Amino acid sequence: MRLLIEIEVRFGEFVLSVNESLTLDGVTALFGPSGSGKTTLLRCIAGLEPRAEGRIEADDQAWLDSKAGVSLPAHHRMAGMVFQQALLFPHLSVRKNLLYGWRRRGQRPGPDFSEVLDALRLAPLLEQRENELSGGEMQRVALGRVLLSAPRMLLLDEPLAAQDERRKAEILPYLKRTIREFQLPVVYVSHAVDEVMPMASRVLHMDSGRLQSSAAARVSGGTAFGAILLGATLQRQLDSRLAVFCVGNAEVIAFLDSDTPNAREVLLAVEPRDLVIATGKTDAPLNAGAMDCTVRSIGEDETSGNLVLELAAGSSSFRLEHSFARHSDTVLRVGQKIRVLLTQPARVASPIVQSGTGRDSA
Secondary structure (H helix, E strand, O other): OEEEEEEEEEEOOEEEEEEEEEEOOOEEEEEOOOOOOHHHHHHHHHOOOOOOEEEEEEOOEEEEEOOOOEEOOHHHHOEEEEOOOOOOOOOOEHHHHHHHHHHHOOOOOOOOHHHHHHHHOOHHHOOOEHHHOOHHHHHHHHHHHHHHOOOOEEEEEOOOOOOOHHHHHHHHHHHHHHHHHHOOOEEEEOOOHHHHOOOEEEEEEEEOOEEEEEEEOOOOOOOOOOOEEEEEEEEEEOOOOEEEEEEOOEEEEEEOOOOHHHOOEEEEEEOHHHEEEEOOOOOOOOOOEEEEEEEEEEEEOOOOOEEEEEEEEOOEEEEEEEEEEOOOOOOOOOOOEEEEEEOOOEEEEEEEEEOOOOOOOO
C-alpha cells in the first residue's frame, strides 16, 4: 500500500505536522516519546481525528482532502485500529463481538471466521464474556474482531502496553502469527523496541509532532532489543569496527559493520545500563563519549522509587531511570542541562534517511 500523508492537527500548543509518502508493506514500527503525536497520527490515518486538515491518500484513493471537502469515514477507509485497551462490548459474548466485525465487512473479501479463530486460538473462548477473559485474551478478541472486518491495513496503538510481562509473553506469539499469516501492512506504535523490532521491516521516529527519520529495520552486530534509539551522524571512522558519531553537539563511539560507512545518518542503539548521568563527580569510566541532554520531564517509578527522566539529545528523546531517589541531595529539574556518559560503545541499529522529502522513506 502506498500512503500519502500531508496533514496538520492543532490542539492547544501542540501541532502535528506530517508530510510523507510511504510504501507500507510488512510492519512499520513507529517510535517516539510520550506526547510526540504517534497516536494522533494513527487516528488521522484511521479517520478518527476530526481536527485533521490536509490530505491522506491510500493507493491514489483520497481518504482526506480538506480543500475538496473529502473526509472518508473510518468504516470506508478500512484501516483496522487496535488500541491499548481491548474496548470489547461487555454485554456480548466473544462470538458476538467477533461477528460484529464480520458484519461490518459487507461484501468485501477477507479472512474466514474459522481462519481467525485458528490463528488467535479463540474457539475455546467463544461463549465467554469480557469479565471472564484475561487481558491477553481480550486483546486477542479485539484483534480478531478487527481482522474479521476485512481491513486493508492494521494500526496497532501500543496493543501490549496495558499488559504485564506475563500477558505480553502470552499474546505476542499470536500477534506475530497473525501478521505473518494475513499479510496485511501494519503500523505498530510501541515504546518497547524488543516487542517490535523482530517483526519490523522499517522504523519511523516521531518527536514533537514531526517524523524525524525513517529507517530500514536492521540491527547489526547483535541485538538492540530493549535499547534506546538515537539519531546520529557519522563523523569519522576510527578503525574497521569503530566510528565516531555525532548526537546533537556531542560525539559518541559506536560499533559498525560493513554497511555502516555507506550511511552517514544512522540510528544508534544504546543499552540503558551503559548510560550514567553525570550530576557531579563520578567515578564511572568514560570510554565511549558523552551526550549533552535536556531534562524534558521527571517522574517516579512506583516500585523502585527511582526517578524516570525523559531526556532530549539532539533530535532524539528517550526515557532513562535514575538511581537517585527524590530525597537525594542531587536536585534535577525540568529544563536542566545534564551530561549522560556512555560507558560502552553504542551499536548501529540501522541507516536512516531524513524525512520530510515527500519521497518513500524506506
